[in-house]
Amino acid sequence: MSGVVHTNTAELFLVGQDASNMMGDPAGVCYPTSTAEVQEAVRWARAKGMTFIARGAGTGLAGGAIPTAGSLVICLTKMNQIRSIDVARRSAWVEPGVLNADLSRRTSRHGLHFAPDPSSQQSCTIGGNVANNSGGPHCLSEGVTSAHILALEVVLPSGEVCILDAENSLFDLRGAFVGSEGMFGIATAIEVRLVQNPPHVSTMVVGFASVHEGAMAVSAIIAHGIIPSALEMMDAPITRAVEEYVHAGFPLDAAAMLIVEIDGLEHSVSHGSLEVKDIVHRFGATSFRVAKSSAERALIWKGRKTAFGAIARIQPNYYLHDTVVPRKKLAEVLSQVSIIAAQEQLQVMNVFHAGDGNLHPILMFDKRVDGVMDRVHRAGSEIVRVSLEAGGVLSGEHGIGLEKRDFMRWMFTENDLLFQQKLRSAFDPEGISNPHKVLPRGSGCADMSSIPPGSWV
Amino acid sequence: MSNIAGRFQLVNEEDLNTCVNCGLCLPHCPTYRVTGEDIFSPRGRINLIRSVKHGDLELTKDVVTALDTCIQCMGCEPACPSGVKYHEIISPVKAELHTRWNLRDATLRCGLYVVTHMRTLRFFTSAISVAQKLKVFPQKLPVPKLNFRQPHFNIDAESSSKREVLLYTGCVMDAWYRNVHLDTIALLEALGYSVQVSGDEYGCCGALHEHAGFAQVAEKIQSKIPRPTNSSMMVVNSAGCSASLKKTLAENRVVLDINELLHLHIEDLQKILVRQNETVLVQEPCHLRHVQGISQEVKELLEISFTVTQLEDDGLCCGAGGSFSFSQPVMATAVRQRKIDEIDRVIDSISPHSVHYLASANPGCSSFLSGCGFDVEIAHPVSLLAQSLRPRISGGGQ
């Protein structure tokens, strides 16, 4: 085993990072190609008294994949085979390193796809989706990753392998494992549910004169009993930044823009679209456009999904937040977010899953400016505070990781956290699988020992 | 090594800062795709270059390997939402790494010397063709079946068309793929162009040298390319060369890739090309798709005469990468294998043996792919289109 553990500084430096702004200090990295090799790696780490951490593509934003000092990084990118596709049952067994977009691409000729579609879907792995219970625009009607995982083959922190599914346990261990951020063990094979591709799709781009009106329209659409397949909002600054390079025909004069997509059978799509058109106009829509071709639709989604990248064209660094608030509070919380950013003299942009109240305020900055990080951190925690005060939660899809670990007490009581810790202990009594994440420091909850440098704590 | 590390200072800090570590480039990088290792990814390489530049990381053997194994296919650039100019970051680094000296490098230098000397190149070409006939030339090498003597250009001297175009003939393209030039001329003349050929005076464009990191040699070659006194358009049928010449001659003349030019005349072509009952699978050269942004054009052109199928790999590199397949054979072969698997997968998914040609608009890709005993005929899209030309009516033109 020691032969296949890479320890050169360059590689360790790279696998010590993900898409967050944090940095870890691992002791080794290995690339198993089978369940047996993952098992071997876990046992090797145990024998050496090391902790270990599973890694996918490293696209997480909450630092969930940042290794704690001295841990073994078990990188699953070489386990990238689709083991089987069961077209009749609409399911597939895949290895954790399969990329989200690749899976849908490979199942498309059967008219099927994997529903969760995080913006990083071209790069992120199914294993990572399981760990973070990932979302995406189309989770509004289809549900998040947890709703699409039928069974898991898992290497437990003890080194044993088992299958978690509905048939072999009373408790929903599968459900508990999804979203456990790598702290319950390592999924080495995943049975995913595949969803039928919709026969009809209508994608609408709607402009509004104010963020408030846009947010009110979102609530009204849902309240009317329409569940679009996706309902996204972008504010004016991000719309302008994106339009500059995507040229998707986004309304540049609008203060806020909605992307509303309805899919399904012919009449429900046509009726739903008409109703949406009617509602948005009642809420003062300044422009309304329906994508006329699949190419036009693809361009709209390209603009939406790569939106955050456009920020690098404005400021070199960004901090992408992720909280959820009740839909009716969207307008109120968005205005609070802009006040918070103004107070800390930071630029802010919003591009988010409005349909399920999942905010993504993006704070932009240049980290080379003195003291800017303090302001970013302050603004970040204020955004979390106002979201919770509005009845919301810490994270809708990015996870807690290291980023929001110490905000957990803002949302949960000590006893809530204690029971979360109990669940963790049942899977990982020694706390060796991705330690120090999710549960806050102090009390009986957190794992012992050091904190990675650069942690947002 | 430390003096080389010092030269990493040439990389622009702003270019490095544009990368936010998001990882959206990862699946578009052929070396990450085949290894799954961050160190062989654009994000990883940028991170390494930045850290070496800032003195946070030493320029160890592992860092050099990571940088050496970059094919420079530029698949990461169009994929990057932040607009990182990866070529601006990797090119100076590649150039600096080539101040090393080893056997493989020395052999590479010899090869690159040959392509800039057309007589020597033609001599070797004839020699290889003899060796191929005697079956003593290793089939595995990425060299297509060569002719002892190249067919002559047969230019329609009578043509008095006002549409003039200069066909850039290049080095390897002319010595090994003269037929593609003849097909290009046939198509252009059918479209009413009067075609001139650049000939050996223009020689090599230096793309191979630049790509391999021999920046100074490349500059020298590029400075020798004649700058025209008239401003006729130049057309190039090798994707790697058209990408390079567009840059080199940016201030002197209009340079178009042949696919680009033909696509401008797609309606005329629809009139003069006949339908063939064959299926073509398109392999997109990186320098066409990623560097020049020419992708659907080739498909649309071929669709005039053929049933066209595309690969579903976002134009991932085939591993040829100019001289990359020579300098990094292990990585190049792994990348090629992935491409071949993808081709096989697509062919299987249609129905067995229904693909007749693999179209590739770059000689590097064609020869590298032909070196693996591929059982589908590899052809330049221009040759496939020329095959479909209606028999010419006397007088030519339209």
Next chain:
Amino acid sequence: MLRSEVNLGSAVTDLQHQMASSDTVCIVGSNSTDVAPADTDASVLQAPAGLISYEPDELMISLFAGTSIADVNIELQRANQRIVVPDWGTIGGAIATRRNGLRESHHLTLPNNVLRCTVIAADGSLYQGGGQVVKNVSGFDLVKLVVGSWGLLGLIVEVTMRTEPIPQVSQWLQSVDPTASDQVNHLYKPAVITHVNEATFVLLEGNEQDVNQEISRLNGFALCDMPKLDRSLQMDRLHHLSHDMPHSIERSIRKQFDPSNKLNKHIATQRDLLT
């Protein structure tokens, strides 16, 4: 009306005291599931009933877990909404037994619609999982764990459920022709496909024109009423579970949550989870 007269806050506190002071506890809903009789000396605890809040515009309802599902659906119908749970027993009971009914083919339906639950643990303390929003990955998923835990991890007292608009049309169809059943695979997202003995049942829901169009694509199917559901299937599941590796994780969860083996001993015994 659903809202209860009694002070339910104090009812929860009372239950916490009872839980803390009892050695053996049997948790019951409306006893709609035919479980084995409890120990005679066990304290029988039942969650209170009543509506906490209902926000039709948010597609969300919060309830005390002892509320009957029939009552919930009456309340929801006023706003043309529903929860997709078989129409008997209490909401707490449905959650504790993961009662998906005919939607078993989509066995994730119920767990995904429980957004939050508050539970009285074996030691009498309260713990909560999830939140009052439709999308949430904050912390480990105690909700998923509690759904289907048969009262072995505590007494569910409060829940927040996702509601959904009632579709324009809901139509059951059945066919006894075994060759006809293949056709249902070509339907677009039917709400339910289920097989009862030789018959294939399918439920189509949605826009009226769409449903009619889908029906016209089916040959050998006849319109029918909802098939009857065998309630005993619920308990059967307990006996068909394997005892290999995941079982030891279940034991250790149980040990963490109920170290003194206080809760629902009759269920724990059947699953061999006494520690």
